[in-house]
Amino acid sequence: MKPCNDVLVVDDDLDMVEVMELILHDAGYPTRTALNGKQALDAVAQAMPALILLDMLMPVMNGWEFARDFRARYGREVPIVVATAAEHVHSRGDAIDADDVLPKPFEVSDLLRLVARYVPSPQPAPSY
């Protein structure tokens, strides 16, 4: 499998996927998207991303199931950041042994700071 230096956004809400993709793209990060855990597993099978931004409540395959399958197949090779509007975001992150959490709604600056922590920025990010 070829490694890829992009960010994989996994969220079932198309508007959320679109705005995160827009923000990350503007900041210079190549981005791929998936609408559920199953699509995300297919995406990582093609190319391993540098970071996964993972929603938890999704149809077909939710965030917990994705994280369990992903960790079983690939270990801790790629950091996972839980991005969710659900309650107890920190304990949800702990439940899947996530590397970080991003509670929704989030500040764009927080999103970019988190991504920059795990993915080297290819170009200076605009200041939000």
Added chain:
Amino acid sequence: MSDRAGDVVPGGTDPTALPDLTHRAYSAHRIAATVTAVFATAGVSWVFITDILLYRLTRDQVLIARVETTKGWLFISLASLLLYAVTFRSSARLDRVRRLTAAAVESIGDGVLLLGRNRTIAYANPAAARLLRCPSKVLVGMDASEFSRRFRVSYPSGALVPPDQYVSQRVYDEGGPLRYKAILHPPGGHDVVISVTAAGVRLQVGEPSTWVVSVMHDITAADRLDRIRDQFFAAAAHSLKTPVAIIKADVQALFPTETPADARVAASVARQCDRIDRMVQNLLVLARAHSQTLELRPSAMELRPLIERISGESTWSHRHDLHTEVTGALPLHADPDRLALAIRNLLYEASRLSPADSRLTLMAHLEGDRIAVGVRYQALPWHDDVGETYGEYDDIGIGRSVAQTIAESHGGSLTSEDSGSERTSWLHLPGDAGAHA
């Protein structure tokens, strides 16, 4: 109307009249002494008066002897009748009280278990038998260990309740009444959620309990409704937060490219998104607190990064000059999300109730073994009329109530302190001084 002849208590006492169970009756000694005194006085009077009359009427010794014998028999007969009447009346009263008490306990809709001095079940009312799906005669004589084996009593968390931790056992030693919520798993049936209250029965204050009354109230339906309501609120909160998150991200994405005026509008939209998000979280906490289902996910944490994160949020510096004063390491065991919500609520209250451009100070320091988190602000003159102006259920009132709930659920408190025109809201939380040692 049916003939209630079966309810008529021997002796003619009105069966519908309730016995006086609430006041202390005359003592048994006093009643016995009164009856004995009346009997002795009447007997002596009888002997004395009839003897005087007899000796005035005749000197015939044979006649006197016969009359004395007749008097003796008459006295025995009257005394026997009197004894019968007194005993009958007392027994009838006792029987009536016993029957009324038994009928009252048997008609109670909640399950009632009566435990004796040996800590086993001495009595189970029909509702208890129905609740436990077990005949009363099987329950009688059952101890806590056998009860645990048969009904697998657990806490709502799923952990089994050790038999010695049943409130019906603890109340022998701790006094009471004691109350808890538990789940029964009767064999061959659905689980039953119960609220149990146990109280010791003492004949004298200070004596150990000789009996224990344990009342089991079936709250399965109410508990299910609470769960549905919780799920609804959680789903509604999630559904509301997602579009708010998208709107906020969208408007922030406009910042770098639009004009300063647009940027101001976008910043305002972002702040209002944060406000809606905070209100949704507050309503969720408030609903769960009211249904006693508020859950904390505490973990060992250091307060300083949380304070720095919150103080860095643009909402607070928009119209105010926010300063932070954090002293030393502040380790504590708390739910970071709930605690952040409480602090944001106090900052929001301060920002609403202080003049624009005034100074807000977010403070945190150790006070003995407790951590104090304070928000100081310059109070507006009409500050004290907030309740009347906005009402209890304005977002300020709800926010403060939620902050207090969160503080208290952590074992802490929320207080206010006035100093001239300045007011400080203080959250005091138990520290975790040994955590990082």
